[in-house]
Amino acid sequence: MDSTRKITKKLAGTAKGTGYWLTSMGNEHGEILMSVMTAEEGSGLDRMADGIMKRYEQAGVDPPVVLYVDCGCCAVTKEKTKLMTRFSKWPNLIVRLDIWHFMRPLARGCTTDAHQLYPLFMSRLSGCIFEWDAADLALLREAKAQKLQAQGMSSADVGKYLTRKELTLHCRRRTRGEATTVALVSELLDGLMGTRGHDSLGVPLFDKERMEYIWQHQRKHVKCIQDPPGVALYTKTGELTKGGVRLPVYRCARGSTSLESFHLHLNRFIPGTSANSLNFQLYLLEGLHRWNQDRRCAALATDPSPLRCYSGELLHCVNRNYEKLYGRKVAPEFCPPSRYTGELIGVQYLFQQTGQALQDMGAWKGKGLVTRWSLILRDYRKIRELVLGNALVMQGTDIQLVEVNQTTLIQWHNGRQKRQELSVLVQGTNLPPAVPVAKEPLQEARMLPAVPVSVQPQHEHQYHLPENTAGQARCRPPPRAILPRGTAAKRQLFVVPQVAPTAVPTVLAGPAPAPTASAAPTAVPAHQTFAQAGQPVIMYKLFIPDTAGATPKRPYRRTVQANTCSKCGHFRTVETGHSQFRGRVYCPNTETLRREEWLEDMRRRFPK
Secondary structure (H helix, E strand, C coil): CEEECCHHHHECHHHCCCCCEEEEEECCCCCEEEEEEECCCCHHHHHHHHHHHHHHHHHCCCCCCEEEECCCCCCCCCCCCHHHHHCCCCCCCEEEECHHHHHHHHHCCECCCCCCCHHHHHHHHHHHHEEECHHHHHHHHHHHHHHHHHCCCCCCCHHHHCCHHHHHHHCCEEECCHHHHHHHHHHHHHHHHCHHHECCCCCECECHHHHHHHHHHHHHHHHHHCCCCCCCCEEEEEEEEECCEEEEEEEECCCCHHHHHHHHHHHHHCCCCCECHHHHHHHHHHHHHHHHHHHHHHCCCCCCCCCCCCCHHHHHHHHHHHHHHHCCCCCCCCCCCCCCCCCCCEHHHHHHHHCCCCCCHHHEECCEECCHHHHHHHHHHHHHHHHHCCHHHHHCCCCCCCCCCHHHHHHHHHHHHHHHHHHHHCCCCCCCCCCCCCCCCCCCCCCCCCCCCCCCHHHCCCCCCCCCCCCCCCCCCCCCCCCCCCCCCCCCCEECCCCECCCCCCCCCCCCCCCCCCCCCCCCCHHHCCCCCCCCECCCEECCCCCCCCCCCCCCCCCCCCCECCCCCCECCCCCCCEEECCEEECCCCCCCCHHHHHHHHHHHCCC
């Protein structure tokens, strides 16, 4: 059982700020038994506990053995805790504290989580609490060694290659006992409390006074985190092959990790940043249904069916009809849910505490909500059909029964109700008439003039117009040619001569004479120009800039015989055995592969 407050911030509308906690309770398979929103975390959960115990009793299954919580695991003065009193119908229930909630207060005794020794401290703290199964760890080491040898790596120190994820997935662990845990944690704190707990800048890992105070209060909870004797907390969910060795895959039921994951997903079930009470409840119920159905499929050893559907009615009908025809079910993992026990879920549980109402669920009939407007429209349409279907009634009346929808009916009703309320308010009051009438006639109105009234010349406005500058704009200079560097002077590449208009468009074409080596070309012959239809012929002259006085380019002289390899210090040439592939250099003195193998590996890793 675990609680969260993050999701309650999304509750908007009239219920905003009324819910403080969302508490969920799950089983060993990760399924959610109940999720309620409460105004308080303590006594407000009594009704939820009574409903869950009644459900177990009606189902005829054994009650749970152990309950993991985030607080309230042990009592200070009383023999029974509040949780044991709340679940009084389960007298053999063992209440245990989630181990992460035991470790988290100790982490607050550190000066900062960015300290260099903080990850080491948390890892060693976990080692003070748990111990791994020797057989499972030996099997995992063997599989990891085989995998490293297949990759060409040394398996001498295989322990440093084991990850936390692999250990949790393939190995079981248990708590080390109350006395051992207290001794080991005390030794760990004493070892990092002095100067050995300082980082490279001299910052201590622990706040000494705060850590001593926290450990003094957390010492009494060490017995609350021990595994209950005789309870199997691990479930084998499958196997996988690693390095040629078959490894088991385990799922652990210790703690409230699955509920933490559900609360993380629950915050994503409700889209956006806020939702009113009705939408909040709908999203919560939909998320609960989908989560439990996925966990139910994962809790079975058989593979799930390819039919993925979250509609219980559809799955039930398909299984029943398919079983009649073929003798088997399409989705055998689906079981119809039990009858509703009347327990309040989600926001309904909160409104039962605050006295608000979510919605009248009994008003739903058929496909839609039956309201007073739908009843009025139904009677009106029935009368309209009877009148329109009777020819004698239609001939004897002038009343037109038009088609009316619910929006028109509501607008008419609201307007009529406002007028009636206004008449009641002004009843008995002496008010002036709404349209008072004058006893004497008013002055005649003026007529519109036919032409505008002229203004005297001395009072006419003088407009100061800008000076006329037509034809005085400066012409843009012709574009200059881009000359090579070092030229003595910049000259125009093209010179536009005078335009000679022609009446008839002509095209002048002919073979161009090849330039000789002794005489450089200075102009383009006139017979190489072209004329477009309806346009004048424009003659261009091409000038080649004189590069005789240009500064000569300095020749490049190499100062070294070849480039030097940064790995071995020798020349990077073919004679020394070096090679290159797309900017990557092969050095025979540092590489373990031959040159041909290295080139083949580079072509495979970096194809074109």
